[in-house]
Amino acid sequence: MPESWTGRALAAQPAKTVDPTADTRRRRLTVLLADMVPAARVFRVSQHQPSQTWPSPYTLAYDEQGHLIPLNRAQRVTAARWVIRAYPEANWDEAHDLDLTTGALRPAVQAHPVADGGR
Incomplete structure:
Protein backbone atom coordinates (compact mmCIF):
# COMPACT_ATOMS: atom_id res chain seq x y z
CA MET A 1 0.00 0.00 0.00
CA PRO A 2 1.49 3.43 -0.87
CA GLU A 3 2.54 5.60 2.01
CA SER A 4 2.17 9.35 2.43
CA TRP A 5 5.02 11.66 3.38
CA THR A 6 4.18 11.09 7.07
CA GLY A 7 4.85 7.38 6.72
CA ARG A 8 1.24 6.36 7.32
CA ALA A 9 -0.66 4.37 4.74
CA LEU A 10 -3.12 6.38 2.64
CA ALA A 11 -6.79 5.67 3.12
CA ALA A 12 -8.54 3.95 0.26
CA GLN A 13 -10.60 6.31 -1.89
CA PRO A 14 -14.05 5.15 -2.99
CA ALA A 15 -14.23 4.37 -6.67
CA LYS A 16 -16.33 6.73 -8.76
CA THR A 17 -19.08 4.85 -10.49
CA VAL A 18 -19.88 5.81 -14.02
CA ASP A 19 -23.39 5.04 -15.18
CA PRO A 20 -23.12 4.03 -18.86
CA THR A 21 -26.90 4.23 -19.29
CA ALA A 22 -27.23 7.85 -18.11
CA ASP A 23 -27.21 9.32 -21.63
CA THR A 24 -29.81 6.84 -22.84
CA ARG A 25 -32.09 7.62 -19.91
CA ARG A 26 -31.66 11.36 -20.45
CA ARG A 27 -32.57 11.01 -24.13
CA ARG A 28 -35.66 9.03 -23.18
CA LEU A 29 -36.53 11.74 -20.67
CA THR A 30 -36.50 14.45 -23.35
CA VAL A 31 -38.73 12.27 -25.54
CA LEU A 32 -41.18 11.70 -22.68
CA LEU A 33 -41.28 15.40 -21.82
CA ALA A 34 -41.84 16.32 -25.47
CA ASP A 35 -44.73 13.84 -25.55
CA MET A 36 -46.17 15.26 -22.34
CA VAL A 37 -46.14 18.84 -23.68
CA PRO A 38 -45.86 18.65 -27.50
CA ALA A 39 -45.38 22.39 -28.10
CA ALA A 40 -42.59 22.74 -25.50
CA ARG A 41 -39.00 23.32 -26.48
CA VAL A 42 -37.50 24.28 -23.09
CA PHE A 43 -38.37 23.24 -19.56
CA VAL A 77 -44.40 18.52 -10.45
CA THR A 78 -43.87 15.35 -12.50
CA ALA A 79 -41.59 17.01 -15.05
CA ALA A 80 -39.55 18.67 -12.30
CA ARG A 81 -39.09 15.40 -10.42
CA TRP A 82 -38.07 13.53 -13.57
CA VAL A 83 -35.47 16.13 -14.54
CA ILE A 84 -34.08 16.47 -11.01
CA ARG A 85 -33.68 12.68 -10.77
CA ALA A 86 -32.07 12.44 -14.21
CA TYR A 87 -29.48 15.12 -13.36
CA PRO A 88 -28.57 14.57 -9.68
CA GLU A 89 -25.18 16.23 -10.13
CA ALA A 90 -26.74 19.63 -10.92
CA ASN A 91 -26.96 22.30 -8.23
CA TRP A 92 -30.72 22.43 -7.74
CA ASP A 93 -30.55 25.50 -5.49
CA GLU A 94 -30.91 27.45 -8.73
CA ALA A 95 -33.19 26.97 -11.72
CA HIS A 96 -31.99 25.04 -14.78
CA ASP A 97 -33.20 24.96 -18.37
CA LEU A 98 -33.52 21.65 -20.20
CA ASP A 99 -33.50 22.09 -23.96
CA LEU A 100 -35.63 19.31 -25.41
CA THR A 101 -34.07 19.53 -28.88
CA THR A 102 -30.48 19.02 -27.69
CA GLY A 103 -30.99 17.47 -24.26
CA ALA A 104 -28.64 20.05 -22.76
CA LEU A 105 -29.19 21.13 -19.16
CA ARG A 106 -27.74 24.49 -18.17
CA PRO A 107 -28.31 26.93 -15.32
CA ALA A 108 -31.10 29.37 -16.12
CA VAL A 109 -28.74 32.32 -15.74
CA GLN A 110 -26.78 30.95 -18.71
CA ALA A 111 -29.91 30.41 -20.80
CA HIS A 112 -29.86 32.08 -24.17
CA PRO A 113 -32.59 34.70 -24.54
CA VAL A 114 -35.02 34.26 -27.36
CA ALA A 115 -34.92 37.00 -30.03
CA ASP A 116 -38.65 37.60 -29.59
CA GLY A 117 -38.07 38.83 -26.03
CA GLY A 118 -39.59 35.82 -24.30
CA ARG A 119 -38.38 34.18 -21.08
Whole structure:
Protein backbone atom coordinates (compact mmCIF):
# COMPACT_ATOMS: atom_id res chain seq x y z
CA MET A 1 0.00 0.00 0.00
CA PRO A 2 1.49 3.43 -0.87
CA GLU A 3 2.54 5.60 2.01
CA SER A 4 2.17 9.35 2.43
CA TRP A 5 5.02 11.66 3.38
CA THR A 6 4.18 11.09 7.07
CA GLY A 7 4.85 7.38 6.72
CA ARG A 8 1.24 6.36 7.32
CA ALA A 9 -0.66 4.37 4.74
CA LEU A 10 -3.12 6.38 2.64
CA ALA A 11 -6.79 5.67 3.12
CA ALA A 12 -8.54 3.95 0.26
CA GLN A 13 -10.60 6.31 -1.89
CA PRO A 14 -14.05 5.15 -2.99
CA ALA A 15 -14.23 4.37 -6.67
CA LYS A 16 -16.33 6.73 -8.76
CA THR A 17 -19.08 4.85 -10.49
CA VAL A 18 -19.88 5.81 -14.02
CA ASP A 19 -23.39 5.04 -15.18
CA PRO A 20 -23.12 4.03 -18.86
CA THR A 21 -26.90 4.23 -19.29
CA ALA A 22 -27.23 7.85 -18.11
CA ASP A 23 -27.21 9.32 -21.63
CA THR A 24 -29.81 6.84 -22.84
CA ARG A 25 -32.09 7.62 -19.91
CA ARG A 26 -31.66 11.36 -20.45
CA ARG A 27 -32.57 11.01 -24.13
CA ARG A 28 -35.66 9.03 -23.18
CA LEU A 29 -36.53 11.74 -20.67
CA THR A 30 -36.50 14.45 -23.35
CA VAL A 31 -38.73 12.27 -25.54
CA LEU A 32 -41.18 11.70 -22.68
CA LEU A 33 -41.28 15.40 -21.82
CA ALA A 34 -41.84 16.32 -25.47
CA ASP A 35 -44.73 13.84 -25.55
CA MET A 36 -46.17 15.26 -22.34
CA VAL A 37 -46.14 18.84 -23.68
CA PRO A 38 -45.86 18.65 -27.50
CA ALA A 39 -45.38 22.39 -28.10
CA ALA A 40 -42.59 22.74 -25.50
CA ARG A 41 -39.00 23.32 -26.48
CA VAL A 42 -37.50 24.28 -23.09
CA PHE A 43 -38.37 23.24 -19.56
CA ARG A 44 -37.20 25.48 -16.71
CA VAL A 45 -36.91 23.35 -13.58
CA SER A 46 -36.48 24.52 -10.03
CA GLN A 47 -36.96 23.28 -6.49
CA HIS A 48 -38.56 26.55 -5.46
CA GLN A 49 -42.10 27.30 -6.53
CA PRO A 50 -42.52 31.10 -6.71
CA SER A 51 -45.52 31.17 -4.37
CA GLN A 52 -43.93 29.06 -1.62
CA THR A 53 -41.06 29.58 0.79
CA TRP A 54 -40.27 25.86 1.20
CA PRO A 55 -38.71 23.66 -1.49
CA SER A 56 -41.19 22.24 -3.97
CA PRO A 57 -40.41 20.82 -7.45
CA TYR A 58 -41.57 23.29 -10.09
CA THR A 59 -41.45 23.49 -13.89
CA LEU A 60 -42.19 26.13 -16.51
CA ALA A 61 -42.44 25.20 -20.18
CA TYR A 62 -41.61 27.48 -23.11
CA ASP A 63 -42.27 27.08 -26.82
CA GLU A 64 -39.86 27.88 -29.68
CA GLN A 65 -40.63 31.60 -29.53
CA GLY A 66 -40.05 31.70 -25.77
CA HIS A 67 -43.72 32.01 -24.85
CA LEU A 68 -44.90 30.38 -21.64
CA ILE A 69 -46.98 27.22 -22.09
CA PRO A 70 -49.52 26.62 -19.33
CA LEU A 71 -49.03 23.38 -17.39
CA ASN A 72 -51.31 21.81 -14.82
CA ARG A 73 -49.98 21.00 -11.36
CA ALA A 74 -49.39 17.31 -12.14
CA GLN A 75 -47.32 18.18 -15.23
CA ARG A 76 -45.28 20.81 -13.34
CA VAL A 77 -44.40 18.52 -10.45
CA THR A 78 -43.87 15.35 -12.50
CA ALA A 79 -41.59 17.01 -15.05
CA ALA A 80 -39.55 18.67 -12.30
CA ARG A 81 -39.09 15.40 -10.42
CA TRP A 82 -38.07 13.53 -13.57
CA VAL A 83 -35.47 16.13 -14.54
CA ILE A 84 -34.08 16.47 -11.01
CA ARG A 85 -33.68 12.68 -10.77
CA ALA A 86 -32.07 12.44 -14.21
CA TYR A 87 -29.48 15.12 -13.36
CA PRO A 88 -28.57 14.57 -9.68
CA GLU A 89 -25.18 16.23 -10.13
CA ALA A 90 -26.74 19.63 -10.92
CA ASN A 91 -26.96 22.30 -8.23
CA TRP A 92 -30.72 22.43 -7.74
CA ASP A 93 -30.55 25.50 -5.49
CA GLU A 94 -30.91 27.45 -8.73
CA ALA A 95 -33.19 26.97 -11.72
CA HIS A 96 -31.99 25.04 -14.78
CA ASP A 97 -33.20 24.96 -18.37
CA LEU A 98 -33.52 21.65 -20.20
CA ASP A 99 -33.50 22.09 -23.96
CA LEU A 100 -35.63 19.31 -25.41
CA THR A 101 -34.07 19.53 -28.88
CA THR A 102 -30.48 19.02 -27.69
CA GLY A 103 -30.99 17.47 -24.26
CA ALA A 104 -28.64 20.05 -22.76
CA LEU A 105 -29.19 21.13 -19.16
CA ARG A 106 -27.74 24.49 -18.17
CA PRO A 107 -28.31 26.93 -15.32
CA ALA A 108 -31.10 29.37 -16.12
CA VAL A 109 -28.74 32.32 -15.74
CA GLN A 110 -26.78 30.95 -18.71
CA ALA A 111 -29.91 30.41 -20.80
CA HIS A 112 -29.86 32.08 -24.17
CA PRO A 113 -32.59 34.70 -24.54
CA VAL A 114 -35.02 34.26 -27.36
CA ALA A 115 -34.92 37.00 -30.03
CA ASP A 116 -38.65 37.60 -29.59
CA GLY A 117 -38.07 38.83 -26.03
CA GLY A 118 -39.59 35.82 -24.30
CA ARG A 119 -38.38 34.18 -21.08
